[in-house]
Amino acid sequence: MKTMGSQKSYIKRDTFDFEIGYLKKSPCLACKRKEKLPACAALCPELDAIQTILAAGIELGRNED
Numbered sequence: 001m002k003t004m005g006s007q008k009s010y011i012k013r014d015t016f017d018f019e020i021g022y023l024k025k026s027p028c029l030a031c032k033r034k035e036k037l038p039a040c041a042a043l044c045p046e047l048d049a050i051q052t053i054l055a056a057g058i059e060l061g062r063n064e065d
Helices: 039-043 045-055
Strands: 002-004 008-010
């Protein structure tokens, strides 16, 4: 995640979601701290990195409700 200023952060959305891909398996399944789920999720650096990558995707799907 890119940081601007002291505590502001932003995610540059310059990639389409189909270019990023998708997860086949949760990294939590093989984690040695999985017994602490869901409390550990907020502080997990692996999940943070994955969420940052996925958040950069520009969704192309249309919701036709």
